[in-house]
Amino acid sequence: MHAGFRFSELSDSLKNGFLADQVVLALARAEKGQSLSELERNNLKKAADLLEYAKEGHRWLDHPKLNDSTSTFAASFGQAMDALPDITSSEDFLQHVSTLHSAAVQLAEGKIPEKEQIRALRTFFFNAGRTQLSKTTDLLKGESKAPSTLRWKATRE
């Protein structure tokens, strides 16, 4: 019953990565002052959604209730953390993600944020895409990585 190969997980990882690549290309165009197509603005809307979901995911542990979006929120939180490797506190995380979210929303609406904000967003999605590339590689090789903090076993008499 356990699928020998996680085809859907591999497809998800590719899907997340392709979206990140498309967002990076759109941001590269925006940085050069080029206008964005409707498809590109749509992808930036998806980028903004991911950042909003990441904030929701960050809050989940404080009020662990379930709904149909729980796993999406949690996965988005994970993706955002992977893309922000230097962040070590919740406060910094929320602040960074809010700034990035605001830039993504502006671009999706056809507005132009500060160049530094566009570059920060581009770096974020490059990192997000790079992490997905590594995940895709692991899945293709049949490897899987569990977070080290959760490998401990509890014992009871």
Next chain:
Amino acid sequence: MESYKGIADDIITAAKDRLEALVDETMRFENRTYSSKGSRILLAFVRAAAQELDKSFDQETKIVDEGLLFPKEIDDRLHRLIFLIPWLHLLVGFIEGSDIHHAPGQLIQPLRRYVGSVIEKSDIIVCAKSELNYSIQELAKTIRSLSEIVPELKSSASQLPEYLFIITIPSVESSDILIHGVVAHELGHALYNRHGLGAIIFPDINLREDLIKDLVPIVSTLQDPDSARSEVGLRRDLTETVAKRVTKWLKELGADAIGVHLFGPALFFSAIQVLTTLDHIDQCSETHPPLKLRIKVMSRILKENYPIEKWPTALKRLLADWDEVGEMPIALGALVDNVTFECLNIGRNLDVINSATQGILNDNLRYDAEKHASDVERLVPLLLSLIPCGETGQLGMTKSIELPSIINAGWYVYLCEFEKFRSQLYEIDRKSRSASKRKLHELILKSLEISEIRLAWLEMANDS
């Protein structure tokens, strides 16, 4: 940058060669005879997708020439596109073992018909492989989801049926028809998604907030100070692992529950036989709950919907044994597994799963106590007389028997009347338990074949 352009060109050329080889390979596969139409559908998708991808590499060359991206960004884009090639290879690999020389023909047509009746616009591929593994994956929805972001896959993905199931069974057990009752669990997954059961079940699940919140201080104190995760890093790990486990485990339990509503006791018996020989009863993973919890969900549904007290001793004992085992504390594994188990192993939560899954099947599809009693009364005597039970009724007015009924009758004979069945066999088939079991499976496969022939005739008569 110019040097990187040269490297990018070489990468693109090598990828295009690979795609051409893949297209050639699909042509070679075309010459085989497959037991289900789904294999050819998937091959056609792979070929069309490979041809489209070939064109998309030309598009990448233009993006490289635009000079908008940094080399590292170009490199990642190209590699992502290149990774679609092994992804397509995987799909071709799924078809291996689905040709008529490997997959059991008598099973496939009735299974295909049954799956089509449960989930319209679906098709199946049955593959017999050498590994000891049972699995069913739905491919079409996954492929379509990826094609939303990868336009090169869009037109080829639109040719796929709404659902395309790939069912993998171990080749050495391909004719052990009774254990293929586990298919009902996998159909449960498709129905779970189609009916959006997550949105119905999740809000009613009462999680143990105290246990989940306690994880943070416990895990923090257990960390090695030299490699400790930051506060937000730990929060991320716990959120991802607990949320993923809870939602995935609920999906599995939901699929088990739907499976019992579809196949009745047969799923319970198949699941016990298949799963207990593959996993330890307390074994769980991030996607699958412990077997103990899964069996508890199925057992509760059986007890609620079937007159268990009237069942033969062998069946009652089987249920009672599992009830007792289900009450024993779970052997401790990883912390998050325990917390997830404690969160879900609550009567109220298990009732939520049962009630949400009960309402999604119409009476024709739902296997129930009445059908089970009727199958035991009508079909079991036929099997005990070594007569296939694919159709019943007076000569000239016979009706075909449905797949879940045949499988349930088979399980009843196997678990309650096996010695009586053996006594009817020729001596050579009575020699060993496995030889007798093989005869029972042959009889059930023959029953399925007869049922399918009867339905095919009926369809032809109606068409003309």
